[in-house]
Amino acid sequence: MLTNKLMQIHDLLLAAYGAQGWWPGSGCFETVVGAILTQNTNWANVEKAINKLKSANALDADKLYNMDQDTLAQLIRSAGYYNIKAGRLKNFLNWLYENYDGKLEALANMSVYSLREELLSVKGIGRETADSILLYAFDKPVFVIDTYTARVFIRHGLIEQEADYEQLRDLFESNLPADTKLYNEFHALIVQAGKKHCKPKPKCHGCPLESLPHETQQDY
């Protein structure tokens, strides 16, 4: 049963790394900003950008909505792709103000499906970012898929090499209880394992999952 396999992996990773506690009490808005800033970017660089925003007393929807885009870009410089990301933050804020009066609380009561579709309609918010916002900012039981998730599960032969984002998401959501806390930790643990052992060029030695079958040797 896949459920058991998934839980075995979760338990091995949890035993090895401990609870990751992603975005603990950061607040909804900060989490949304972080989700956009971390696109294809090391979290340490994102933290610097978030701290810059805090220092400027600007980590606030109203402040960012009214801020000049170039000024915002300079504040988030350390997160990389700063011009692109400043635009994406602006796209999100413009959408929030035009449709929801700038109130994140207005989103919390929406159905997961509706909110996901609406987030995806914002340019710069793709599937992983939308799902990260749903899970980590709004506590919705949505499993976040990222590069590491695909890499780890393909390399272990748990899903076909050609599997796309939705197939991977379905693998988790269909075989695990809809448990926000479980999804939160599990995704973070997979990322942690990926950082250490599942680089594009494999470094499997010492990985908590090393003893599990690697049914594919193909690079992903």
Next chain:
DNA sequence: GACCAGGCACATC
């Protein structure tokens, strides 16, 4: 210096 990071949109075939 090479490689990598908690993606996404867009162009082109």
Next chain:
DNA sequence: GATGTGCATGGT
């Protein structure tokens, strides 16, 4: 529909 490319700082 698949594949390629630009975006960019900062750590290892």
